[in-house]
Amino acid sequence: MGGHTLMAYSNAQADKIYWHYTPNIKYSLGIDYQEDKITEQSFASARFTYLLHRKNTATSQRNLYLKSGVGLNDSDNHFYGLAGDWETRRLFVGFSAQQQSGQGYDLFEQTFKLGVAPYLGDYGDLHTWLMIETKKNDFDDRRTTYPVLRLFKGGALVEIGYHKKTDWDVHLMYRF
Amino acid sequence: MKTTLILGATLIFLASTSQAQHHHNMHDMHSHEGHMHEQMVDGKALEVDVERFDNFVSDIPGDKIAVVSVQGMVCDFCARGIEKSFGKNNQISKIDVDLASGKVLLGFQSDAEIDQAYIEKQILNNGLNTTAIQVLGD
Ligand SMILES: [Cu+2]
Numbered sequence: 001m002g003g004h005t006l007m008a009y010s011n012a013q014a015d016k017i018y019w020h021y022t023p024n025i026k027y028s029l030g031i032d033y034q035e036d037k038i039t040e041q042s043f044a045s046a047r048f049t050y051l052l053h054r055k056n057t058a059t060s061q062r063n064l065y066l067k068s069g070v071g072l073n074d075s076d077n078h079f080y081g082l083a084g085d086w087e088t089r090r091l092f093v094g095f096s097a098q099q100q101s102g103q104g105y106d107l108f109e110q111t112f113k114l115g116v117a118p119y120l121g122d123y124g125d126l127h128t129w130l131m132i133e134t135k136k137n138d139f140d141d142r143r144t145t146y147p148v149l150r151l152f153k154g155g156a157l158v159e160i161g162y163h164k165k166t167d168w169d170v171h172l173m174y175r176f
Numbered sequence: 177m178k179t180t181l182i183l184g185a186t187l188i189f190l191a192s193t194s195q196a197q198h199h200h201n202m203h204d205m206h207s208h209e210g211h212m213h214e215q216m217v218d219g220k221a222l223e224v225d226v227e228r229f230d231n232f233v234s235d236i237p238g239d240k241i242a243v244v245s246v247q248g249m250v251c252d253f254c255a256r257g258i259e260k261s262f263g264k265n266n267q268i269s270k271i272d273v274d275l276a277s278g279k280v281l282l283g284f285q286s287d288a289e290i291d292q293a294y295i296e297k298q299i300l301n302n303g304l305n306t307t308a309i310q311v312l313g314d
Contacts, residue, residue, distance in 0.1 A: 003257070025303035056248025056305045058278055087250050089275060123255040123273050155256060175253060 005030075006174045012166040013037055018047065026051050032069065036077070038139075039102045043077050045069040062086045067098070077102050089120050092129060109137035115150065127152040133161055133169075222310055224279055228272070236269050236283045238313070242290055244280040245308040246299055249273070257302040286313070 002023050009016040014037055020030025030047040046069065053064040064084045071077030081098030092115035100107045115131035129150035136143040146163035155176055161169035222229075224243055233241060249255065255273040258280055262271050270283035280299075284290055296306045 003260075024301065051303075054248070054303055056303075058247055058307075059250075061248040061250045061254075089250055120276065123252055123275050127252065152252065154252065175256070 008172045011169040044072045060088045111135045240284040240313040242282040243310040247305040261298040
């Protein structure tokens, strides 16, 4: 089928705009542009995501993805990682483990996310998810845990997390 | 950049809200013609939401209906993908994705040949699995 996804992220580490194309469900190719807040550099990367595993049941879907990216001008900027999720219409569990490198730094980050949909909407309705996410990296070796609100309608998904130390964590996604 | 993001989010939301409105209009129509849903020719019961099924067939009288049971259909992205795939087929008159029951209803023009392998392939292209296809009105 093939589809486009446009994403934007903003958190304590980076601001990022990311577009990818998915020719089939197995993989997607894309490009992102980011402002790395650790090195204060701005650069573009090529991105590749591969679906390692998917398991469907009548009420659930489980996925495991390989993710990678490399700076177009400087391969010192790169990352690779694993991300997985299991979801039903009611529950969401997700994790990621990612090794990231920039100019003069390496960062290993793990995240874990748990979500629940307080009501089940029909296709086309506004879907709301109440989530909690916890992140830990070996940069400052501190775990941050914060609430995330996910709103999902049509092709658009918005996630907003807030933590008093790291401030806002915003993620937008639009599929077309 | 954060302000831009939050602004962008709001805009995307407003845009998609007006777009998705037609789904509801479809469910508002009420008709109880075409009570094909009780029992299949092969004796198997058809597991669909009866009211939803009646609504579906009400404005496509005489069309063949394929009821597809799908695994892994957990969110609107799945549903949108399915709509997009089957939407390309001009023999298909109507599509309804019911996430709650895991069913996709497809209306085919009365002279169409329903190819089960074709249906399964579209579902698989969306990363989902077909467990059953029941055809009515053939
Ligand atoms: Cu989905």
